[in-house]
Amino acid sequence: MPWQSARDVARRAGGRRLETVHAEPAEALGHALAEPLVARTDLPPFDTAAMDGWAVAGPGPWRLHGRLLAGQSPSGPLPDGTATRIATGAPLPAGATAVLRREHGSVEQRQQGGDLLHDRAPRAAEPGRDVRPRGQECRRGEPLLPAGATVTPAVLGLAAAAGCDRLAVHRRPTVELLLLGDELLESGPPRDGRVRDALGPLLHPWLEGCGARLIGRRLVRDDLALLRDALRHSSADVVVTTGGTAAGPVDFLHEALAQAGARLLVDSVAVRPGHPMMLAELPPGPAPAGSGGASESRPAAGLLSGPAPEPEPGVRHVVGLPGNPLAAVAGAVTLAVPLLRALGGHVAAAARRAPTAGGMPGHPGDTRLLPVRLSERGAEPLAFDGPAMLRGLALADAFAVVPPGGLPAGAVVELLEVPGR
Numbered sequence: 510m511p512w513q514s515a516r517d518v519a520r521r522a523g524g525r526r527l528e529t530v531h532a533e534p535a536e537a538l539g540h541a542l543a544e545p546l547v548a549r550t551d552l553p554p555f556d557t558a559a560m561d562g563w564a565v566a567g568p569g570p571w572r573l574h575g576r577l578l579a580g581q582s583p584s585g586p587l588p589d590g591t592a593t594r595i596a597t598g599a600p601l602p603a604g605a606t607a608v609l610r611r612e613h614g615s616v617e618q619r620q621q622g623g624d625l626l627h628d629r630a631p632r633a634a635e636p637g638r639d640v641r642p643r644g645q646e647c648r649r650g651e652p653l654l655p656a657g658a659t660v661t662p663a664v665l666g667l668a669a670a671a672g673c674d675r676l677a678v679h680r681r682p683t684v685e686l687l688l689l690g691d692e693l694l695e696s697g698p699p700r701d702g703r704v705r706d707a708l709g710p711l712l713h714p715w716l717e718g719c720g721a722r723l724i725g726r727r728l729v730r731d732d733l734a735l736l737r738d739a740l741r742h743s744s745a746d747v748v749v750t751t752g753g754t755a756a757g758p759v760d761f762l763h764e765a766l767a768q769a770g771a772r773l774l775v776d777s778v779a780v781r782p783g784h785p786m787m788l789a790e791l792p793p794g795p796a797p798a799g800s801g802g803a804s805e806s807r808p809a810a811g812l813l814s815g816p817a818p819e820p821e822p823g824v825r826h827v828v829g830l831p832g833n834p835l836a837a838v839a840g841a842v843t844l845a846v847p848l849l850r851a852l853g854g855h856v857a858a859a860a861r862r863a864p865t866a867g868g869m870p871g872h873p874g875d876t877r878l879l880p881v882r883l884s885e886r887g888a889e890p891l892a893f894d895g896p897a898m899l900r901g902l903a904l905a906d907a908f909a910v911v912p913p914g915g916l917p918a919g920a921v922v923e924l925l926e927v928p929g930r
Contacts, residue, residue, distance in 0.1 A: 523851025
């Protein structure tokens with residue numbers, strides 16, 4: 510399947526967004542809004558001082574009395590020809606026409622009639638100067654952000670300022686990570702023909718950064734029955750596997766999916782590295798959070814030709830990633846990320862692009878994903894870009910999506926995010 514077609518299938522497979530929950534702001538971080546964020550108040554909710562100084566009424570000089578701090582309510586209107594000391598963020602009293610900055614005013618101390626405030630600014634304090642008018646940022650009932658926007662720390666601040674105590678968001682998709690292979694070690698240097706698991710430490714935080722919630726991560730030996738049962742009984746919305754996607758003597762993923770009643774949506778993609786990646790639907794199984802049992806499996810189907818249909822309620826997904834580390838990451842950006850973002854209700858981000866700093870070699874017939882560094886000159890390919898390597902990825906700012914045949918210097922190339930960037 511062409512690379513872009515595979516990404517489109519993955520995005521459509523997540524078309525049935527997960528249910529809406531109403532969460533406290535701190536719990537909503539990283540989720541997608543399930544409905545527009547609407548202001549519950551005007552912002553600012555009242556006319557406020559934009560600077561420290563004096564609130565003045567009418568032209569000066571002004572007779573001085575009192576002061577107002579942020580969080581205090583004015584005791585009454587400000588008569589014409591008077592001023593009151595005011596702090597940034599404090600509400601303006603009725604009758605105030607402007608704020609005179611502290612550095613622009615001088616106070617004449619007098620024995621009788623009270624102190625006088627004089628305007629020493631280059632220009633007179635015209636009405637509205639250094640005042641944040643009520644509703645300057647938004648009005649009550651105004652939509653601030655659309656559904657599908659990701660809840661970031663800035664969104665949490667905006668929601669709080671707008672008076673929102675709870676946010677309607679889509680539930681995060683749950684993920685179980687199955688690391689396949691007898692050769693994997695979890696500690697120490699490689700030894701006795703075995704290698705360290707590099708993908709568990711890499712994929713765990715990255716998938717959570719993509720909006721998922723990891724509910725399990727475990728090694729699974731090269732055993733067909735073990736793998737089949739792990740797929741069949743997983744309660745995760747998405748099972749991500751590493752290894753076993755090709756046709757080697759212990760590559761059991763195809764057969765395990767068939768025995769689990771899965772339907773293949775993507776079976777190999779025209780991309781390097783990572784072409785033996787897979788995406789499949791599993792029939793509804795154990796409910797998330799461990800409530801309910803597995804449903805009966807259905808007969809396995811062959812590779813889906815054409816667009817993926819909208820998934821049935823309760824359908825789970827399996828993303829099969831190759832075992833080589835960089836190939837697995839290529840599979841994750843191709844299939845796992847679009848699927849998880851769609852399930853979580855996130856709006857697809859606009860494509861990033863950059864000029865190529867030099868020529869980018871391509872595969873004769875497949876799309877190529879190259880780790881690149883971004884500089885003033887544009888996107889520059891990095892060394893150590895073999896399917897089993899991670900050194901180039903650790904230095905990369907992005908993946909460059911190089912079409913078949915490659916790109917010359919100065920061409921525009923699409924960029925994909927890499928883990929942790």
